[in-house]
Amino acid sequence: MAPTKSRKLAKPERRAQLIETAKEILRECGADALTLGHLAERAGVSKPIAYEHFGTREGLLIALSQEIEDRHTTKLQAALTGAPKELDAVADIISSVYIDCAVDSGEEWQAISGALRGNADMIATQQQQADDYVAAIQAALGPFAKIPADDLRLRCTGIAGAAEAIGRELIRGRTNETAASANLAALIVDSVDV
Structure with a gap:
């Protein structure tokens, strides 16, 4: 794709345009080709x-990772708004949103993560993202839990790890979206409904 002459944009719009262009490069050429x-x-x-x-290529990759995570968080919050007050329904929402996001950006996220493996800033960013996700699902599942909050947090940490592993299986073609979502939902229910 040939570059186009870019018009003057406000800083937030320019950043959004650069993020979208970076995602195109990532999809078409891979992480190695993504330079500033x-x-x-x-x-x-x-x-x-x-x-x-x-600032740096690493800064760009971290910004891409954060954009993916922000999109996932927004989708999850929107889906949970007005959700039925039933564990099965909430588990289905959490799992289907996660699997949808894995389908939408899983390969991009894995390429970004692989390119930044060992980068201290990326490790800190990923840890914050994981903590935020655990807190979000803990808040959604809290009303159904009959266990102490610390135990629920640990189980939600396990759910987040399981979600990531199931997402990888889906991206590798080892399962389909329906099975991935159903099994993740079952893990969520089994983790909370004790």
């Missing part, structure tokens, strides 16, 4: 603009 120079060229902006927004 390539991003700037493809987006039709100067290199200093790309550097101003992300």
